[in-house]
Amino acid sequence: MKCNNLVKFLCLGLVVFFIGSTSTFALTLQEKAKYARFLTGYTSEFTPQEREKLAKVFIDSATGLTPQEKAKYAKFLAGSTSDFTPQEREKYSNVFMDAALVIPPQDKAKYADIPGVQNLKKVKPNGDFLYVVKLGTLAPEGVGWAALIKQIINPGILKVTSGLIYLNWYYGGTMGDDQDILAKMRNGQLQGGGFSGQGMLMACPEMALIELPFMFESYDEVEYVYSKLRPRISQWFEKHGYHLVLLAEQDFDQVYSTKYPIRTSDDFKNSRFLTWYGSLEERVLKAVGASPLPIRVPEVAASIRTGVCDAFISPSIWAVGTQMYTVMKYLNPMHIRYSPAGGVITMQTWNLLPKEAQIAIDYYVTSIEKDFRQQVRESNEKCLKAMYKYGMKEVKLTPAELNLLKKRLMPLWDELAEKGYYTKAELAEVKALLAEYRAKNKK
Template sequence: MFMRDGRSRGAGLCVLVVLTLMLMLAGKPESGIAADADTNGVQQTVAESLEALWTGRTFSPELQQRQQAMKTLLQNGAVTRADLVSMMETAFLPMLDRAVTSRYILKAMARDFDAVFAPHMTWEDGREMMWRVSTSVVKKGDQVLIKIGTLAPPGTPWLSVPETITIPEIEKMTEGRVTVKIYGGGVMGEDTDILRKMDIGQLDGCGCTSLGVLAASPETSVFLVPGLFKSYDEVDYVYEKFRKRLDRAFEEKGYILAALIDTGFFHIFSKNRIAGLEDVKKQKMLTWFGIMETTLYNELGINPTPVAVPEVVSALSTGLANTNLAPAAWMLGMQAYQYANYYLTPALMYSPAAIVVSTKTKDRIQKQVGVSDNYAQNFQEIIVSEFNLIEGEWRRQIRVYDAKSLKAFETKCGMKAMTFSAEDQKLIEQAGIAVREKLAGKAYPADLLNEILAALEEFRKSHP
């Protein structure tokens, strides 16, 4: 009797449990079950979309359809912005070990990211998430420090732009896990000294003047060909058109071209009155940046004295030299303007500047943080992209500073602008052509020069 009653009670309990489960399932709204399925589908869509964006792949038609469905769920509130952020963070971290991006892809991601996720999540949100998640593997107190040396003097745009824009943003987005330290004013030596320190791992990057740019990638000397550029618009056009070729040239030497900016257009400055080329030939001219400058001087009959960049101001102040070729912004930043009373216009040549990062930076990050090769490569590309991001604003501020410097020399310092005669300008033009022909195939590839000349001709036809 006892056993029979126990079996009855056990059977009744089982029935009760089954009925309860059936009631629970029956009581759950179909919309709730569908919502779970939708959420899982959105997570997959987010992950696939993010990886396609990260690697530069085109969205498949099927993925585009799912992206539209995701947007509908976001718009009607079935999936919240908080859900989207969480899904993206979940997908992003493991993706860094699996898929590799590049600075070119990251440059285009602003547009492409917003097309998929805005207005619920914009590229600025995505960029912040990208930094936060990718650096979450960096332990507190084990900061990743990117060290850059440069000749650029403090207080000039070459330093102030990254120090006021890029570095604070990186520190904020990474909660201090990553920062950049720029050693300015030549405390790390000349550009060539800085590049050597990069090669042995003491520094990660160089804010290069033309001297460093040419040392890191000799073929960029083509940009210094006298008379090549007539305006900054032409400079920007050529930079954009030939950027990938330039990047490859730097990488072949072990460097990444993180930002391509300006040293500026070079004028002749002198302590003594110089009305033209004949007056310049009588001065104690100095030279500091290499073969292009000295070849031009040889063509013009000028005999310069070579001086290391950190010694230029000293040479001018002591009288070792009284005339030099430089951009106005550099003259102001180095306080060299106080040794000049005259300058000649138009400018003789243009010179680039650049931020280059060692390709070995990735290896150091990998060792310090303890991540995969792909992860470290992504980390490096993210850092490089931040400098690339401000390239346009960086150039703009340098150019404004340069123009203001020339004006200040005249209005506040009494410096007088002298103009080359038409005859002198013709001689300078002929000398520039001779320089580019002599150095083609030696200082830079002849085909690169010809392609740039063709591009400039094309640009000038469409911009008369």
């Protein structure tokens, strides 16, 4: 975990108290769960008494250090890490994190024989053990949010569960596309998956509410709605038999074309759009007069290169990762839809994990989700700039054409509610949240 997120109130006065402190402050399971958020800098939700208690836990966590190391560790806690060697940063980070573990290392042995998941258990040569949860994803290893999973999610979960839970990812579509991965989860071949917006919708139809055309205008609006609905979104997934571990994102998607620049709604009619995103995207394209051709993700590149189709909607990182930017000529950056993404585990597997592991995983991941999404956006922005630099031409709709397009697509919002993807009340709630946010943030 990066230490520049440490709370700033751990400063000089705390250093003095730290070096002289010998008391022990035990945390309850619930407090440890909150402490996982405290560690990542989320302190505003704590009372002064809770902040004081948790700060003392920081102090007590350094019992194995020499007086000189304690003095340096105090600086580490206060966020001054620039004068540390990589070895020191690693050492102090480990001391720092151990205080917050819901599953202390000394208690790990009692989870050696969890009923129902022995098929996931892997014993190391040194006798240590862990439970390996297998997940598939279309995302290529080392690119975009797959890279962030490897850098942030995997090591974080392994750490906060004291090495009990390890996520083993099959990247790059080796387990098939989202539809295939969900099928493998149902038959037990996989315990989970990392999904694009299409897969999120297939697993949980209510996610159509987040993916509606032109629902959001900005990232701030997305984050505002997520801040209000995140627990509800988890409940939606649970209703369908899944636990939402990570609410990530695909980002706002763009419109790419190689034959006609998409400048008017009529250009949708003239272009041959492929659709890989499922029924929602198909409805969107038909509503604007296009005749979409459903294509499975592995066949998308070939369909474009052979001229079967000449336009599609996707995030910029996909266009770069598949090298479609070498074929496509035009890019329209309108926010036609916001696409979530996420990491999901079957409830059958999730319910077999120790309650302590569930708490540790949920608190850790939810505390870093917003930063995770921000890093995805930065990756996509770099890809957009790279495509423009390569020579792809940006085209835009006029304000009048954009309003016309929105009017054609707005009826879909109510249609999907009537078809049971989500309720009319849920749609009204999201619209009210957006109206509330926009009223507070008028330019």
